[in-house]
Amino acid sequence: MGVPGNNPPPPGLAETELFAVDAYRTEFDATVTEVDREGGRVALARTAFYPVGGGQPSDTGTIQTPAGTLTVTGVRRERGTIWHTVEGDLPDVGAEVQGEIDWDRRHRLMRTHTALHVLCGVIWADHGIPVTGGNMEPMKGRLDFPFPAMSADLGAQVERRINEEIEKAHEIVVDFLPRIIADTDPALIRTSANLIPQEIDPLRVIDIVGLDRQADGGTHVLSTAEVGRVRVVGTESKGKDNKRIRIEVLDETEGTP
Ligand SMILES: [Zn+2]
Secondary structure, three states: OOOOOOOOOOOOHHHHEHHHHOOOOOEEEEEEEEEEOOOOEEEEOOEOOOOOEOOEOOOOEEEEEOOEEEEEEEEEEEOOEEEEEEEOOOOOOOOEEEEEEOHHHHHHHHHHHHHHHHHHHHHHHHHOOOOOEEEEEOOEEEEEEOOOOOOOOHHHHHHHHHHHHHHOOOEEEEEEEOHHHHOOOHHHHHOOHHHOOOOOOOEEEEEEOOOEEEEOOOOOOOEHHHOOEEEEEEEEEOOOOOEEEEEEEEOOOOOOO
């Protein structure tokens, strides 16, 4: 197992997909590389806008062009190209633009995404059960686990354990593990990272040091302390061997009398 964070990103990634290497980057300059006039969208030589994927919604924000301001309403990766769907007058290919993501929304998504990984880590540590699916919006999310049965007080117990781990202020490291190492890592095997196509090498890994490690494309905070408090707001059976846990992330001042 390599030292966390010691493996560099693949060539070019840090210059093109800024969100993958620095989740705190909010502004960037870029050149327009493609314009889809029918689809109302643009591709840029580099971007800090996260494209929807892995249960995390895309960023929103603005792109300043020589002709004015575009509002970014959605971002999607298609066959390797990241397309920004925009409202406003489309620029020409070659135009120099400045992008800015909606940081309030992004930071809430980072806190929520990290909270869901803490939930994964707790369920694995306490019950030995791997996650099978999930989704999130800013400040709320859900994960599914193949629990055979779920007791009434499991939700309360899980909530207590999530907040306990958050308070430990676990460091969160983005690593790029060579496949030859990743494919023998027990934490990555149990989250099925070994099923990701072999041509994806290295694997981007989010390591909540000491709690949870999984292959992941999303954006995360630097410490679990930054998440805030988490409340378990629902536990539901979605059929035999599939139980859903819903959480909400609270701001520090919320939920305290
Ligand atoms: Zn994730």
